[in-house]
Amino acid sequence: xxSPGRKRVLSGITATGRLHIGNxxxxxxMWAENQDQYENFLFVADLHAxxxxxxxxxxxxxxxxxxxxxLYVACGIDPEKSTLFVQSDVHQHAELGWLMTCATPxxxxxxxxxxxxxxxxADVSAGVGAGLLCYPALQAADILLYDADYVPVGExxxxxxxxxxxIAKRFNALFGSTFKIPDVLIRKxxxxxxxxxxxxxxxxxSLAERQAGHAVxxxxxxxxxxxxxxxxxxxxxxxxxxxxxxAPGVDNLxxxxxxxxxxxxxxxxxxxxxxxxxxxxxxxxxxxxGRLSDIQDRYREITGDRAQLAKLLAHGAERARAxxxxxxxxxxxxxxxxx
Ligand code: TYM
Numbered sequence: 412x413x414s415p416g417r418k419r420v421l422s423g424i425t426a427t428g429r430l431h432i433g434n435x436x437x438x439x440x441m442w443a444e445n446q447d448q449y450e451n452f453l454f455v456a457d458l459h460a461x462x463x464x465x466x467x468x469x470x471x472x473x474x475x476x477x478x479x480x481x482l483y484v485a486c487g488i489d490p491e492k493s494t495l496f497v498q499s500d501v502h503q504h505a506e507l508g509w510l511m512t513c514a515t516p517x518x519x520x521x522x523x524x525x526x527x528x529x530x531x532x533a534d535v536s537a538g539v540g541a542g543l544l545c546y547p548a549l550q551a552a553d554i555l556l557y558d559a560d561y562v563p564v565g566e567x568x569x570x571x572x573x574x575x576x577x578i579a580k581r582f583n584a585l586f587g588s589t590f591k592i593p594d595v596l597i598r599k600x601x602x603x604x605x606x607x608x609x610x611x612x613x614x615x616x617s618l619a620e621r622q623a624g625h626a627v628x629x630x631x632x633x634x635x636x637x638x639x640x641x642x643x644x645x646x647x648x649x650x651x652x653x654x655x656x657x658a659p660g661v662d663n664l665x666x667x668x669x670x671x672x673x674x675x676x677x678x679x680x681x682x683x684x685x686x687x688x689x690x691x692x693x694x695x696x697x698x699x700x701g702r703l704s705d706i707q708d709r710y711r712e713i714t715g716d717r718a719q720l721a722k723l724l725a726h727g728a729e730r731a732r733a734x735x736x737x738x739x740x741x742x743x744x745x746x747x748x749x750x
Contacts, residue, residue: 420449421559421593423498426460426476427467428616431626432699433604435486436670437565441598443487445563451493452557452731455479458498458505458549462542463529466617481720482629485710490723498553500728503735507552508545510742514582515548515574523547524570551575555590556735563596566603567613586745590738601670607643610660630707633700640664640696645688653680661691668695671702 422442424434442453457476460467476497483495498504520526526544542549554562554575562572572595579590606612608624619626624643627636646658657665665679668691683691713720743749 417448417450418560419452419557420445420561420563420596421452421454421554421557422563423454423456423459423553424479425456425616426472426479427463428620429628429630430479430482431614431616431619431628432667433565433614433626434616435629436601436604436667437598438563439483439486439488440670441563441596442483442493446489446492449561451488452559452734453483453488453493453495454501454553454731455483455497456550456553458508459546462540462546464540464542477720477724478630478714480724481710481713482706484713484723485706486629490727494727494730494734495723496727496731497724500724501556501731501735503556503732503739504549504552507556507735507739507742508549510746511548511551511555511578511582512545514585515545515551515578516581517544519574519577520544520547523574525567547571547574548578551578554593555579556738557731558591558734558738559593560591561596562593566597569595569597582742582745586747589742589745598670600676601666604667605659605663607639607660607663610644610658610663627699627703629703630710631703633704636700636703637696640699641689641692643692645692650685650687651683651691653684661688664691664695668698671698 420442422438424430424438430439442451445451455476457472460472460475480495480497484490488495521544523544523546525546529543550571551574554572555578562568562575564572572593576592579592583589604614606614606618606622606625607627608622612618614626616626619628624639627639631639643664644660645664646660648655648658651657651661665676665683668674669676669679683694740749
């Protein structure tokens with residue numbers, strides 16, 4: 412599993428809402444594709460899910476966390492090749508998170524787009540928790556604990572990874588060279604899948620909870636997924652016209668199709684130029700439903716064996732802790748908490 416010389420990857424998904432095809436295309440599929448090449452550390456960010464506590468009150472958070480964990484495996488992440496774990500099972504995340512919080516200027520945190528947008532929704536003046544502001548410091552701890560070389564994410568997380576780099580540099584400048592500076596890894600195409608109901612908004616877990624037809628969740632029944640795609644917003648033209656330029660909704664459908672089938676935009680042009688939107692949508696729906704059905708079959712198998720799932724959770728946490736403990740000790744030593 413751990414082979415020196417192999418570059419290390421760290422990434423995760425926050426345990427809020429249901430995973431959708433945007434998460435799959437922008438992040439999970441990239442992790443699966445790279446797992447032979449890199450040493451993957453992939454986790455479910457459950458501590459991050461508490462940054463808007465109102466959103467998890469009354470929810471069975473651990474059940475949701477285990478659903479996401481099982482989905483990683485169902486999407487093709489091999490728990491032997493990759494280290495899969497849950498953030499709160501590795502206590503070093505919270506501990507290094509505090510060191511990172513102390514090393515991060517408040518002005519950097521206030522610039523976070525996520526804080527600005529989510530803070531607006533949650534209404535900062537009405538008492539939003541400080542965790543929402545400090546979120547990028549915990550994310551930096553997640554990444555730096557594993558001396559990650561690469562952090563594969565969708566476009567919306569690029570700013571947070573850049574902030575992790577800045578926080579690492581600042582800690583190193585304050586306390587001496589301690590952390591490796593990670594690089595972000597982003598898909599050339601598919602790093603920002605848009606909402607099916609509104610192709611000007613990024614497909615998001617939270618919008619999907621409020622707007623039917625916004626996203627296709629990985630565990631959606633096939634007929635519901637097909638319906639959402641067949642109703643996707645395109646434009647007022649009747650057919651795909653590459654020459655005249657593609658409306659955002661059409662571009663989004665083509666991107667989904669290309670990412671899932673490994674085809675190019677040139678191939679799409681040959682295939683769909685002049686096609687009525689209904690034809691394009693049916694093709695996208697077939698591909699998406701086919702992929703969901705593979706994922707869901709595997710998901711049922713994995714969640715059907717609770718004992719094996721518990722073993723995978725424990726095994727992954729143990730492997731992650733072995734690495735995280737060494738880095739945390741290094742950081743404690745660097746800042747003088749340990750001699
Ligand atoms: P989260 O849970 O919002 O998203 C998980 C991953 O999915 C990507 N993604 C998308 N990609 C393409 N199109 C979309 N519409 C789309 N929506 C989401 C995200 O970019 C991300 O890669 N803060 C992180 C979780 C996290 C993390 C970390 C990530 C915590 N610690 C350390 C990397 C490293 C988050 O909330 O992602």
